[in-house]
Amino acid sequence: MREYALLALGVAVCLTGAALMAFGKGLLGEDHAGIATVIGIVGIGIIAIGNIARSSKRSSEGAKSSTRGVLND
Numbered sequence: 001m002r003e004y005a006l007l008a009l010g011v012a013v014c015l016t017g018a019a020l021m022a023f024g025k026g027l028l029g030e031d032h033a034g035i036a037t038v039i040g041i042v043g044i045g046i047i048a049i050g051n052i053a054r055s056s057k058r059s060s061e062g063a064k065s066s067t068r069g070v071l072n073d
Contacts, residue, residue: 003057006050013043 017040024032 003050003054006046006053010043010046010048010050013046014040015043017041017043 017036017038020028020032020036020039024036028035
């Protein structure tokens with residue numbers, strides 16, 4: 001469940017960065033593109049962390065099930 005929460009948070013942060021890129025001039029001033037880019041990159045990083053957590057969970061579950069099969073033989 002935590003992995004999906006990270007995915008949702010990452011998407012929200014990316015969308016915030018995109019909104020700032022499009023409409024940030026009024027909020028942040030003329031030089032807003034750098035801040036919006038950093039926010040978007042942070043969002044992509046959060047999504048990647050969620051994907052790593054999901055893939056490591058799958059691989060650990062697969063290792064546990066294969067180990068059980070060997071021990072039960």
